[in-house]
Amino acid sequence: MTDDRTNLIAAANRRGFMLVELLISSTLIVLTLGAIVAVSYATTEGWRCSDRAQTLHVTTYRTSAQLYRLLRSGNYVGLATADDQQSTSPGIISASPGAGAAVMFWAENGIDDAKIEAAEVALIEHDRSTNTLKLYQLPKTAPNANTRFYTNDISTSTAAKAFKNVPGVQSRLLASGVTSVSFRVYYTNDSVNRQSVDFKLLFERQRQVRSEFGTAVLRSPIKPDDT
Amino acid sequence: MAAAILSASVTAVMGPIWASYRQTQVMQQSTAAASLARQLLDEIIAKPLADPTTGDISHGPDATQLTRGQYKLVGDYNGYSDTTSVLTELDGSAVTWNSGGIYTRTVKIAYRATPAGSEAASGDFALVTVSVKAPGGDVVTAQRLVSNFPRLLLKPMP
Numbered sequence: 001m002t003d004d005r006t007n008l009i010a011a012a013n014r015r016g017f018m019l020v021e022l023l024i025s026s027t028l029i030v031l032t033l034g035a036i037v038a039v040s041y042a043t044t045e046g047w048r049c050s051d052r053a054q055t056l057h058v059t060t061y062r063t064s065a066q067l068y069r070l071l072r073s074g075n076y077v078g079l080a081t082a083d084d085q086q087s088t089s090p091g092i093i094s095a096s097p098g099a100g101a102a103v104m105f106w107a108e109n110g111i112d113d114a115k116i117e118a119a120e121v122a123l124i125e126h127d128r129s130t131n132t133l134k135l136y137q138l139p140k141t142a143p144n145a146n147t148r149f150y151t152n153d154i155s156t157s158t159a160a161k162a163f164k165n166v167p168g169v170q171s172r173l174l175a176s177g178v179t180s181v182s183f184r185v186y187y188t189n190d191s192v193n194r195q196s197v198d199f200k201l202l203f204e205r206q207r208q209v210r211s212e213f214g215t216a217v218l219r220s221p222i223k224p225d226d227t
Numbered sequence: 228m229a230a231a232i233l234s235a236s237v238t239a240v241m242g243p244i245w246a247s248y249r250q251t252q253v254m255q256q257s258t259a260a261a262s263l264a265r266q267l268l269d270e271i272i273a274k275p276l277a278d279p280t281t282g283d284i285s286h287g288p289d290a291t292q293l294t295r296g297q298y299k300l301v302g303d304y305n306g307y308s309d310t311t312s313v314l315t316e317l318d319g320s321a322v323t324w325n326s327g328g329i330y331t332r333t334v335k336i337a338y339r340a341t342p343a344g345s346e347a348a349s350g351d352f353a354l355v356t357v358s359v360k361a362p363g364g365d366v367v368t369a370q371r372l373v374s375n376f377p378r379l380l381l382k383p384m385p
Binding site for chain 1: 233237240241244247248251255258262263265266267269270272273274275279299314316317318322323324325326
C-alpha cells in the first residue's frame, strides 16, 4: 500500500520537456549541423581550388625549367616566333594567323666541330590544336643522324616544317594546357652580347590561368660553321 | 553557452584551414618571385661587364638610357626596378602577368676585385643581386657572379 502511494507521487513529480525547450534545442541542433555542413563544403571547395591551382603551378614551373635547360645548353638559335607569326627568311617575322609559336636551335655540338648535324637540332613548337608544347628531335642512333644542317636549315618556319618531316624525327610532350606561347630571340649575329630567348607562356586549366615569363641565355654560344 | 561552444569550435576548425591556405599562397608566390628573378638575371648576364671597346664599366644607366632595352652593360642595371603591373620584354612589348598580385623587382650590381673579395668601386667581377618582393611581402633574392673575361661570342671554334 505504502509502495503504491510512493510510486504515484514519483510519477506525478516526473515531467517531460516543454515545447519551448524542444524548439530551442532543435533550432540549436539545426544551426550546429548547418555550420558543420557549411565548413565542410567550404573546406572541400577550398581544397579542390587549391589543388587545381597547385597542379597548374607545378606544370608552369616544370615547363619553365625544361625550357631553361634546353635553351641554355643550346649553341645557336635560328628561329623564334610567337603564335600567329612565321618566318619565311632568316630574321624576318611576318603575320601568319593560326600558326603556332616555334623556336628552332642548334641544341648541342656533338663532336666539337662547329658543324650542325641533324641529331643536334631541336625544335620546340606550340601545337594550337591540342594546346600542347612539343619538342622535336632526331635520335642520335637514327641512320640519318649525321646529315649536315646549315644555319638556314634552322632559321625559318619552312625549315621547321621540313625538319618535322625528316624520317625518324620524334616528338616529345613538354607541356599541356598551354593556350598562348611567344618566343623571341635577341642578339643573333651579335659579337658583344650573348644570344638570349624570351619566352611567354599562358596556361589555362579548369578555370585557372597562369602566365610565365622567362629569358634564357645561351651559356656557350657558337657561330655555326656553314662552310 | 551553446553559442560560445559553437564559435570556439568554428574558430578551432578554421584556424588550421587558414594556415594551410596561407602556406600554399606563400609557396606559390615564392616560386613566382624566383621565376621573375631568374628571368632578369639571365637577361642581365647576356650583356658584357665592361664595354668591349673602351673597357669602361657602368654604375647605372646614363641619361640617354631610359628603358632597359637601351642598356648595354651589366652595370647599367644597377638600381633598376620594375613591377609586374608594367612588365615588358627588352623590346618594350608588354608582358601580361596572370600569376596573381603585383611583384616588385630591384637590381643591385656590386663590383669586386676578386670573386670572394669585398665590394669595390670597380673590378673584373660583379655580384648581380635581383630582389623580388612578393604581394604578401616576402622577398626572394637571387644572385650571380659575372666576370670580365673574353667570352666565346658566336665565333667559330678553332
